[in-house]
Amino acid sequence: MFGLIGHLTSLEHAQSVAKELGYPEYADQGLDFWCSAPPQIVDTIKVTSITGQTIEGKYVESCFLPEMLATRRIKAATRKVINAMAHAQKHGINITALGGFSSIIFENFNLQQIRQVRNVKLEFDRFTTGNTHTAYIICRQVEQASQQLGIELSKATVAVCGATGDIGSAVCRWLDARTDVAELLLIARNQERLQDLQAELGRGKILDLEEALPQADVIVWVASMPKGVEIDPLRLKQPCLLIDGGYPKNLATKVQHPGVHVLNGGIVEHSLDIDWRIMSIVNMDVPARQLFACFAESMLLEFEKWYTNFSWGRNRITVEKMDQIGQVSVKHGFRPLLV
Amino acid sequence: MPQLEASTEIDFYSAHYQDAYSRINAIVIEGEQEAFENYQSLAVMLPDSKDQLLGLAKMESRHRKGFEACGRNLKVTPDMEFAQQFFSRLHQNFQAASAENKVVTCLLIQSLIIECFAIAAYNIYIPVADDFARKITEGVVKDEYSHLNFGEEWLKANFEAAKAELETANRQNLPLVWQMLNQVEDDAHTLGMEKDALVEDFMIQYGEALSNIGFTTRDIMRMSAYGLSAA
16 A cells, blocks of 8 residues: 655645535635644545556645745644654555655654654654655656757756755756766755765756856756746746756746746656546646656555655665666656656 | 744743643643543443443543642642633533433543543643653553543444434534633643644544544544634
């Protein structure tokens, strides 16, 4: 049994989903109520691999909302993640992916210190951030979508925004080791971490966002923040491939220009329909087949019975681990979303 | 990403803390005393489970003594008058149901609502308690799970017959709990316990209990949030 811990993208979204699903007690409530709301299993899922193997899973709604971070309800935010994890474990789920902000909150607020949740002792090897698969899928999107748009990586400059994060650093490692990208631009807020990454890679230019974007043929956006960032498409190269791997995804609606191709990053398509309701709720274009790669990682771990926290901690994703998850991703019929 | 604020040190001997503690401690003592009496009433109503229920009643009495010791340890006199007033409506509802031999309603009030609330409150209290009270409370919370379990098992075994009465009893009694919680929100905050955390832990525990008894997720979401926004 695999699990997915997810949440909705805003209070307004949460209220409309609660209304649509017929939970009036939740639909009319403000942020205070959501800060007290318990986790719930709201969907059961059946996934069939192209090998014919079938697995079952559960979707745990954590009731976290990004507004909790924006309004500094930090304790509520951390409780949502920990309580959803305890809920998943109590329901006997073998491997659960921490979707959306869940893994970011877990890492950022050092929630590994909290082992005991009421009468449950959290077993962290039952959870995965899913970041290895997300990073792998983003890299494949860079390789394949650039080809679709006629951008030759051997002559291209790739800017990675959020380069020092768990996913960003893994993307840099892969692009360095597995592609012939001409130039890598590294963008992040923390200068010390940037220099460490540059030293590890032995290449890459450290630039600020304003300077980097106009030089890039491909932009990989993997910074996660509660609020989006304005990007002026007129200052970007034409053509430019912009892979929005951040959370929540909002660049496509903000950046609209014929020469700029925005691709939802870290999204996979499955070859067969998945029996679930939840992806239409999170507004995927093809809800029966498209999903976040981090969620797909828990499915892959379940298919392969690799009951371990495959992706865990910060900046530990190696190219070899990406290869390993990539092979089973292809084996079971997942492929990266393309333009 | 915003940062987590460092939690402030609690001064267990400040006048402000002790004033709040005099009410919270009294509520806990009174709650355990009423639980003792309620399980004795239930033992009469459910003769087949008499020995087990008297055993639970005895544990509640022991808990009361433990919490009295916590008050003495901090040199606080519990405000028992406040606590009796605090529980009065829930107490009346239990008495009325008991007089009519409504076992299901009595079990919902004592074994589900009160036990779930006690478990939630004790779990939230443990990390912010003084050393003496922490040890006592850790011991108590383990027992409370077994009390909750008694109600769950009985109601599960009689689910179809009990369902309608459980829904009615939930509507009558859960709103009282939210009002009681609001009444002590400031005092709980002084002790380092946040209201939204208390509500969340209660809903988790209560939801689990309802699920074990046989209610669906949809029922649970409706029942466990009943009356919260109006309180």
